[in-house]
Amino acid sequence: xxxxxxxxxxxxxxxxxxxxxxxxxxxxxxxxxxxxxxxxxxxxxxxxxxxxxxxxxxxxxxxxxxxxxxxxxxxxxxxxxxxxxxxxxxxxxxxxxxxxxxxxxxxxxxxxxxxxxxxxxxxxxx
Amino acid sequence: xxxxxxxxxxxxxxxxxxxxxxxxxxxxxxxxxxxxxxxxxxxxxxxxxxxxxxxxxxxxxxxxxxxxxxxxxxxxxxxxxxxxxxxxxxxxxxxxxxxxxxxxxxxxxxxxxxxxxxxxxxxxxxxxxxxxxxxxxx
Numbered sequence: 001x002x003x004x005x006x007x008x009x010x011x012x013x014x015x016x017x018x019x020x021x022x023x024x025x026x027x028x029x030x031x032x033x034x035x036x037x038x039x040x041x042x043x044x045x046x047x048x049x050x051x052x053x054x055x056x057x058x059x060x061x062x063x064x065x066x067x068x069x070x071x072x073x074x075x076x077x078x079x080x081x082x083x084x085x086x087x088x089x090x091x092x093x094x095x096x097x098x099x100x101x102x103x104x105x106x107x108x109x110x111x112x113x114x115x116x117x118x119x120x121x122x123x124x125x126x
Numbered sequence: 127x128x129x130x131x132x133x134x135x136x137x138x139x140x141x142x143x144x145x146x147x148x149x150x151x152x153x154x155x156x157x158x159x160x161x162x163x164x165x166x167x168x169x170x171x172x173x174x175x176x177x178x179x180x181x182x183x184x185x186x187x188x189x190x191x192x193x194x195x196x197x198x199x200x201x202x203x204x205x206x207x208x209x210x211x212x213x214x215x216x217x218x219x220x221x222x223x224x225x226x227x228x229x230x231x232x233x234x235x236x237x238x239x240x241x242x243x244x245x246x247x248x249x250x251x252x253x254x255x256x257x258x259x260x261x262x263x264x
Binding site: 027038044047051094099102118119121124125 | 195198200203204208215233235236239241247248253
């Protein structure tokens with residue numbers, strides 16, 4: 001490892017925080033622009049137009065780009081086996097955000113499923 | 127367990143995109159490293175822009191992002207995100223089958239945990255739908 005521990009931690013935090021904030025913003029934006037029914041290709045085109053006209057879309061994509069840049073930076077200074085498992089944390093953060101910021105109903109069954117996915121992703125990347 | 131057809135499509139498109147990009151990057155790595163060592167960014171971009179495997183992988187990942195946004199316009203983030211993690215499982219399996227990567231016992235455990243987790247999240251979404259039908263009927 002060529003970078004100090006604090007740099008690696010900051011970069012991993014960057015991946016998780018930017019990624020989670022990006023997902024939450026994109027989810028909220030898509031709910032706002034996607035209220036109409038989606039049955040025909042014309043509906044899909046209209047949805048695409050409204051998406052490209054929403055500031056939240058660009059904000060969300062910028063956060064995703066920030067997460068990707070942090071990922072590339074982290075991978076250049078720390079081994080994949082350290083960086084990838086840590087990003088599994090974003091499942092938990094996203095679900096917390098969905099429940100408390102987006103006011104989604106997250107039942108105990110869904111929480112158990114999400115925690116299993118988090119643990120599984122951790123093992124898969126380990 | 128019933129998966130939304132768009133969810134199934136996005137999972138498959140995402141994994142195929144990842145596998146194609148990995149194939150392309152592994153094959154192009156020596157060429158790209160030589161260009162980078164010569165600080166020739168134009169040659170790096172030209173190599174990538176003329177590689178069919180790379181372009182195919184990129185197109186599939188863009189298609190995945192569009193499908194993902196469409197799913198988010200109708201479904202909960204707390205449902206879409208865990209369920210699309212099935213893509214990791216398919217990527218791992220494709221990696222083993224197509225790229226000859228080894229899948230250790232630890233990774234198999236991870237695959238089983240993700241599959242079980244996705245099953246539970248999907249079941250919780252079905253339970254939510256049934257209760258909202260009941261609420262609408264009463």
